[in-house]
Amino acid sequence: MHGRALVVGGGIAGLVAARGLLRAGWEVEVRERRSSPPDIGGALGLWRGSMAALDRLGLGERVRERAERPDRGVIATPSGRTLVSAGSQRADVHLVPRSSLLAVLVEGLPEGLVRWDTPVTDADVRDPGAFDVVVGADGIHSLVRSTALPGAVAPRPLGTVAYRGTVPGRVGTATETWGRGMLFGVTPMDDRTTNWFASLRTELLRGREDRDRVDLLRELYGGWHTPVTCVLDALPGTGVDRRELYDLPALASYVHDRHVLIGDAAHAMAPNLGRGACESIIDAAALADALGAESTVEGALARYDRRRRGPTRRVVRASRAVNRVSTAVRLDGPRNLLARALGHLV
Template sequence: MQGSAVVLGAGIAGLATARGLLRAGWTVHVLERSPGLPGTGTALGMWPEAMHALDRLGVGDEVRATSVEQRGGRLLRPDGTVIARLDLGRPVRLVPRPALLKALAAAIPPGVIAWSTPVTDHGELPAADVVVAAEGVHSPTRTALFGTAPRALGTVAFRGTVPGPADGVTETWGPGRLFGITPHDAGNTNWFASIRADLLPPETSPRSAVQLLRELYGDWHAEVRRVLDALEDTPIDRRTLLDVAPPPSYVSGRTALLGDAAHGMAPNLGRGACEALLDATALVEALTAAPDVAGALRRYDDARRRPATRTVRLARLANTVSTAQHFLPVRNTVMAAASGLSRLG
């Protein structure tokens, strides 16, 4: 089947869907409120199934060329001692968000994406067989269709990059907060901090993000302190972490929800970008294989809603456990035992 689609949002899910449908001979319009692709962003984990999706979209090799492969990591205490060594079992590629978006957008013809075009009235959308709502966690389309608003996880994230290579992947867990370090690319370090919201001063506090992070993590191990020492004059992204309660369906009429609009999740499992790519390729395959739009959207919903919902729930649990404030020795013992069992398996 071929037809026409309007894609709301030029993030990972929206660009991947647009690229896939264009390659399948569809007519596509993309409406994006931002003026263009972002020039900054932290590293995203691409699991093998996400890389397979990128291969099907024709950009796998380009993404591999801008990524760093990792196969494991270490879970640490604030003093740097090891809680657990994590064997991922499969290679994961870390790719900077701007590089991924650039790769997805590269072959989209000029004029397909309408930048600086926020959608305020769905009644004024271009005529199309399918509307793809990929507007992110605050998706007005999802709210209008199902009344599902984002929900706070009780944590706040700070993220950025600093110069210098990272020594592998580490995540350090302390009381009510964590600090993660990964490679961003061969010469830069990606970092992220997640903190229980009730441990933070109000956002109106005169303390800068750098001051606050140094207060919270300044006595942690040397690799964390290396990042803290390099924070001056680097962009720091601060945001309240949210996820989305599973909606009853990812489709309504001719509209399909994708990516964070469908299943915004805590970042702790590193699966958000992967799930968005899996959504996109599943929707493209359904729309090109099914004889009608209604059947294609049912097929997409059947394929994606259950596994994505499970990942949302697991990510929420991981966010809670990793930033726990009590029973930390018990938590760490359980994590060490679980990692040992995974190695034996």
């Protein structure tokens, strides 16, 4: 089946969907309210399923060329005691800068296919005109979800705040350190840069809301083991992003009429399992496969919904659970047992 698709959102999910639909013979238009590919920085972990989806689109090798493979992945306590350690071949993860992945996804697209600086309105979503399918790839605050899906739910707070950024220098090992009420992660970014992220319970920030971000992080995480303190020492003069974390309650369906949700618009999740970008890529590829194989839009969207809703709902639940436990204020023993269990699962 061939047709015309409007993709709302020019991030990872939307661009992968556009490339997949083009390969399936569809006409595609992407509308993105930003003036260029959205890049909030940082390194993304791409696991086996997402790399396989990129391979089917002919993009896998180009992404691998830009990716880092950590020599080990470690979960530790603030004193440096190792709870989990696994080699990169076991983990089978590629770490790629978000900007590099977006550049690969944009490169080679037909001129004008992505309409940057073009917001979509409620009216555009309700009456998409000549388009056979409207793909909501517009993130956690999706206009397509709130406009087109009956009973659509709003994002819910996770009770945690995240900070992230990059510092000069290279690391070979990916570490995540779990302390009481907070964690700190350090991963390779590229041969010149280290990616870092921190997350902590919202209540730990009471009375500190106006503090300088670098000073706050150095106060909160000072005294932790070497991978953390090396990043803290390099923070002055670098940018620090801050955002409250949310996920999305389960939807009854990702589809309504000719509207379909992918990525964070369908199943925004806590970042703790590093699966958000992966699931977005797999969604987009699965949707393109379905629309290329089925004889009707209705059948294709139903096939996509059956294939993706169950697995992504499970990842959302698991990510929320790990977010709670990894930043728990009490119960160090059960939390550390969970860390070891995660290591075995990986």
